[in-house]
Amino acid sequence: MTGSNITKGSSNVTTDTANIAPVFTDVDDVRSRLKQTGYLADEATATTAFLADRLGKPLLVEGPAGVGKTELARALAQATGSELIRLQCYEGIDEARALYEWNHAKQILAIQAAGQRDWESTKGDIFSEEFLLARPLLTAISRSEPTVLLIDEIDKADVDIEGLLLEILSDFAITIPEMGTVTAARRPIVLLTSNANRELSEALKRRCLYLYIDFPDAALEREILASRVPELPERLAAEIVRVVGVLRTLDIRKKPSVAETIDWGNTLLAMTTPAEAEAGTIDDSLVARTLGVVLKHRPDVKTALRELKLG
Numbered sequence: 001m002t003g004s005n006i007t008k009g010s011s012n013v014t015t016d017t018a019n020i021a022p023v024f025t026d027v028d029d030v031r032s033r034l035k036q037t038g039y040l041a042d043e044a045t046a047t048t049a050f051l052a053d054r055l056g057k058p059l060l061v062e063g064p065a066g067v068g069k070t071e072l073a074r075a076l077a078q079a080t081g082s083e084l085i086r087l088q089c090y091e092g093i094d095e096a097r098a099l100y101e102w103n104h105a106k107q108i109l110a111i112q113a114a115g116q117r118d119w120e121s122t123k124g125d126i127f128s129e130e131f132l133l134a135r136p137l138l139t140a141i142s143r144s145e146p147t148v149l150l151i152d153e154i155d156k157a158d159v160d161i162e163g164l165l166l167e168i169l170s171d172f173a174i175t176i177p178e179m180g181t182v183t184a185a186r187r188p189i190v191l192l193t194s195n196a197n198r199e200l201s202e203a204l205k206r207r208c209l210y211l212y213i214d215f216p217d218a219a220l221e222r223e224i225l226a227s228r229v230p231e232l233p234e235r236l237a238a239e240i241v242r243v244v245g246v247l248r249t250l251d252i253r254k255k256p257s258v259a260e261t262i263d264w265g266n267t268l269l270a271m272t273t274p275a276e277a278e279a280g281t282i283d284d285s286l287v288a289r290t291l292g293v294v295l296k297h298r299p300d301v302k303t304a305l306r307e308l309k310l311g
Contacts (some may be wrong), residue, residue, distance in 0.1 A: 019172070020187050021054035023080045023146065024049075028304040030079075039068070039075035040224050048211040049076060058169050058190035060154075060205065063213035066257020070192040072213070073150040076189055082146035085188070087136035089157035091169045095164055099174060100138045103131045127178035137164075140188045143172055147188035154204075155194040169207040216258065218245060224258060235280025236272070240265055243287065243308075244294065250307055251302040260294040267293050284310050 024030045030046040030053075041049070049072070052059040063068045077084035087098055095101075107126040114125070135140060140149035151165070168174060172184040177289070192208065194200060216224065218241050225237045232240075240261065248255045256264075267290050269277060276283075288310040295301050 019184055021146075022054045022056075024270045026050065026054050033079035034075050037075040037078040038227055039071060039079075040220065040227065041072075042216075042220065043213060045072065045213065048209055050157065052191075052209050053080075053189055055209075056172075056187045058192060058208045059211060060192045060194065060200070060208035061211045061213060062196050064215065064255060065195050066255075066259060067213045067215055068150055069191075069213055069257055070150065073148055073152075073191045073193075076191070077148040080146055080148070080189070082148045082189065083143065084148050084150060085136050085140045085143075086150040088151055089151065089153045089155075089161065091156060091158065093157050093161055096135070096163060098135055098137050098161065100135055100176065101133050102127075103133050107131050126158065129179075132176075132179075137168060138174055138182065140190075141172060141182055141184045143188070144185040146186070149188040149189070149190045151192040153195065154192045155197045155200065159201065162201050166203060166207065169204070195249075215248060215255070218242070221258065221261060225261060225265050228262045229269065232265050232269050233277045236268065236277045236282070237265065239280045239282055240268060243282070246308070247294065247304055250300075250303055252295065252303050253297045254295070254300060256294040264290065264293045284308075 024033070027043070027046050030050045034041045034046070034049075044073075048059060051057070059185045061072060063069055073086075076082070076085060110126050110131070110138050136149070139149050154162070154165075169190065172187050175181045192204075205218065215221075217236050220236075221241045221244070222234075222237055225232060229237070244256050244261050244264070268282060268286070271290070272282070272288060287308070288305060291301050291304055295304055
């Protein structure tokens with residue numbers, strides 16, 4: 001654990017703001033540097049990201065799937081020259097996968113090699129960093145270099161996993177009973193994302209700043225599309241955004257994400273003539289044939305075909 005700070009035999013951790021190293025000067029700096037990575041942040045997103053960096057507090061980002069929650073973490077890492085460390089949450093994830101575990105096979109070999117040494121001496125050897133397998137949370141806390149820690153889709157994990165996060169998000173420290181307490185030499189920028197599939201605990205929420213990201217309005221989505229598919233004519237981009245906006249109003253299982261809007265832009269650009277693209281016209285049959293780019297469930301496609309009267 002390069003750069004870690006381990007306090008032997010102590011589970012009581014006190015921290016101050018000395019290890020907070022802000023990287024953004026103001027909100028405009030956040031927007032500018034995120035834009036350089038291709039992420040177009042609105043005022044609320046830029047302001048909350050600035051506060052998370054300046055105050056050293058975790059940022060809980062909620063919103064529908066596909067609105068750019070995970071992409072925000074990637075953009076922040078790129079904008080700050082940080083290493084992105086990601087903990088992907090899922091049902092059944094446990095401490096061994098999130099924090100750390102011991103390399104038991106290596107420990108057994110070390111015990112066998114120790115021969116007749118007494119247990120106290122052997123224990124001091126096998127419960128050391130050499131035998132510790134750091135998982136994402138411990139890795140992020142241990143780093144002294146700039147780090148962005150992404151705890152992705154926390155709502156998919158069991159409620160118990162939130163308890164593991166409380167010490168980390170309060171004190172930026174992890175207690176390893178056999179070794180002591182690892183305290184962060186430099187606090188990472190922490191983002192937790194949630195699709196709001198379940199209610200998160202109040203204890204977890206209290207430790208975080210909060211940001212809700214919704215689907216962008218038409219103007220912002222056109223701007224995003226222009227930045228990601230710059231060769232797309234303005235009229236065609238406007239028509240794509242309009243149709244996607246209509247699809248999101250339908251009663252469907254999975255509404256099109258911004259990434260799927262971009263994919264559809266590339267698709268239609270490849271399948272229309274330059275004149276058609278400039279005119280911004282999309283043939284109904286072409287829309288029907290390419291709906292699978294933006295809709296990924298058969299009932300959703302059938303609903304769209306019916307509501308858009310595409311046959």
